[in-house]
Amino acid sequence: MLGLGNGLCSVRRHVGRIRRTWERVINGEADANLDFDDVITLLMALGFRQRVRGSHHALMRPKLDRPLTLQRAGNKAKPYQVRQVRAVILAYNLDLEV
Secondary structure, three states: OHHHHHHHHHHHHHHHHHHHHHHHHHHOOOHHHOEHHHHHHHHHHOOOEEEEEOOEEEEEOOOOOOOEEEOEEOOEEOHHHHHHHHHHHHHOOOOOOO
16 A cells, blocks of 8 residues: 555655646746756656657647757757747647546
């Protein structure tokens, strides 16, 4: 029983982190200070599929005109790419279903 409880806690923490990342992207908070892996995890939670070639992460989703392409800036996402992510989320009215 203990293992199940710890697993649920981990899932809640993960969902909470995705929700916080979504809020920071939508609100335009700290575009230059968002963790790259958090942005990728957010996009995956929004239904994107990822293809990695070298340093380029192409994220595709049905009905999207073209893929989003992201690259790391150290462990952070590049600010202009976070703005592109925000524009896509708002243009396609994407929301988390978690």
